[in-house]
Amino acid sequence: MHALQYELTLPADYDTEIIRARVSRVGRxxxxxxxxxxKAYLLRERGVHGSPVNQYAPFYLWNAVDGMNDFxxxxxxxxxxxxxxRPTARQWTGLAYDEGMTAGSPARFAVRLRRPVPDTGVLAEAMGEAVDEVGRLAREEGAVLAAAAVDTSRWETVHFSLWEHDGPAAEGDLFQVLHLSAPGRAALPRGRQW
Incomplete structure (x- = not known):
């Protein structure tokens, strides 16, 4: 599994209906x-759910690197x-993925948390903690799915989760899900990825 995300931070007075219309037009x-x-088409709106910015930030989980490269x-x-x-497109190597307690529900919100991997300690333990967090999040009420990945060029993990409600049991930036394209979701490998 590979994760990919890019962020378009938009002006404070940007009409986010433009993004909604774009996703409605091209999301499928x-x-x-x-x-x-x-692919979760994600939007944060300044002043909504505590967001300090307007931001369009799609998040992808890829089954195959050739599909990501073709995109x-x-x-x-x-x-x-x-x-x-052209925005910076961040990439992470998958650590874990799991379906949530409400996997069949529509995803209305997403949470993304990026955090540095500690400079000291055993790497396997740090990655194991990220895997454990995926399992914890997936077991929470309202969780649709949870994933974690690592960027070894920055030594940073990313936790990504989808939720059916706006009060998720996860820390991080909260996004609205405008559309979810999930052609290979069932094929995403579950559990720890090594």
Missing amino acids: LLDDWPGLGL LWGGGFQRLTDDFG
């Missing part, structure tokens, strides 16, 4: 993208860069 284009586990180099990502410029 990835509903059957080969190699894609899921990045084969035209899917180009539509975004043509409209907004």
Whole structure:
């Protein structure tokens, strides 16, 4: 599993209905993208749910790196860069994935938490704690799914979870889910990824 996310931080007075309309228009284009586990089309609005910014920040979980590369180099990502410029696309290697207690429910909210891996200690223990957190989140009421991944160039983990309600039992940035494309969600490997 591979995770990918880019963030477009928009002006404070930006009309976020433009993003909603865009997702309504193009969101279904990835509903059957080969190699894609899921793409959550995410939005934070300044002043809503404590967000300090307007931000469009899709989050992906990929089953296959060739599917991710086809998206990045084969035209899917180009539509975004043509409209907004080229954002930094962060990538992480998968650590764990699990379906939540309400896996069949629609995802209305997402939480993303990035945190540094401690400079000292045993790496396997730090990664094990990230895996354990995925299991804890997946068992919470309202959890649709939970995942964790690591960026070894920055030594940073990312925890990502989807929720059916707006009071998730997870720390981090809260996003609204505008659309969920999940053609390969059932094929995402569950549990620890090593």
